[in-house]
Amino acid sequence: MDLVFPTPQEAEAAFYEAFQSANLEAMMAVWDNDADITCIHPNGKRLQGRTMILESWQHIFASGVEMRFEISDAQYIQTALTSIHTVHEYIYMNGDRRRRDPVIATNIYRLTNQGWRMILHHASLTPDTSNAVEINTPSSSTILH
Template identity: 45%
Template structure:
């Protein structure tokens, strides 16, 4: 595959900032510049099937951008970083003009890997944040 990468990211945070900037602009080229060119990348958009490999990930985002535009704001970031990998867990809040009710908050995992050409995304996984439940009947789930 011919390299699609256009940008060197010195840190995973720099890559994440570029990812959300491109996403908010609906810029597929800018967004895909954040992704590693590898065939083992993976993207799971909320409510969508898993996309594996560069071309499938690009197609998933193309479909996402072909729908109504929504701005994304991230919050509640938890970051774990080593020498070659970083894991960012964030909450995404989406909003679009005309929204009458708030959209569900998404809990998102973004994984970045460091290679000879800097930091690039290898995984984006989004799913709805479970509704908070209170009380003693809340199950304790361990993975």
């Protein structure tokens, strides 16, 4: 599949369409071909390169779970060659209509000779704020990150 995405928004729409339809070929058409592409699924390890990313999507799609996405709270930062998108993904599985906490995702696209291509997808579960620890003003010796 040799698709050209003229805008990063079209590449992102194709990413979520491929995800919803469990279409591996369409999914990989969104990704760039460079070795430095990275994917981190919720609670997952860092996957780098097309082979690892392809295998992860094969595994996800083989589960047979039907997913529908509602994307909200999208924020975009774009330069001439890079576009960074942060979104909230509300995922509905197997026809369930209950709205769960969103997955927070960062998607980064790069302009290539073949149009815009994904170079990073990093998805994280929403933090459980019911068990959050309040952090007071840190002392100068405290390292938070």
